[in-house]
Amino acid sequence: VADYPNNPRVLTAVGVYYQLNSETGLARTLFERAAKHETDTATARLFVAASLAQEGREDAAEQLLRQTAQQQPENAQAIAGLAQFLASRGKLDEAAELFSRAAERTTSVYPRLALVQTLLRQGNIAEAKRQLDTAAVAAPDNAEVMALSNDRVFDEEAKAISEIFDNDGSVDTGSGAWNAGGRVKRYGVNSDHAHSLLIYISKV
DSSP states (O other), X not given: OOSOTTOHHHHHXXXXXXXXXTOHHHHHHHHHHHHHHOOSOOHHXXXXXXXXXXXXXXXHHHHXXXXXXXXXXXXXXXXXXXXXXXXXXXXXXXXXXXXXXXXXXXXXXXXXXXXXXXXXXXXXXXXXXXXXXXXXXXXXXXXXXXXXXXXXXXXXXXXXXXXXXXXXXXXXXXXXXXXXXXXXXXXXXXXXXXHHHHHHHHHX
């Protein structure tokens, strides 16, 4: 950091190190410094938002993500980062729209896969399948695409999501929901919005 005090990639990388070691205050300071020098990506600001969410400041995190997406309307990373956070808060209609926008602005398959998951949470199985087929054409060798393209796996995934969420995207607190185990954290349930956003950042 001393050698590259204005390099956003260096500042972000060191911030991630502190984040992994649970030094969230130092991490956020570095992410905020990186964001001031970031011009062509939204990575540092996504990490700032995740840090805010970890501190329980979820409205502030959402505001920052919205501001970033507005400032970079063609940046798929910024758009999908906001979508991921909104999806984790149950704002599925807006999240789906944003994931769709992001998918059209990047060669990465992950925004479209996230759109598939969001559509499944909404109970829109047919459109989720259509979007998965589009992902399969774009990235036929992607492991997640290949797995979900198996009809049995897709049906199991749709069933698991329906057990966790009501049709409106809220959490089903009945006993059946929590039998899905690891999928609860995977889909950002139980207010784990920071975790959901960090998982997204690690993929893109």
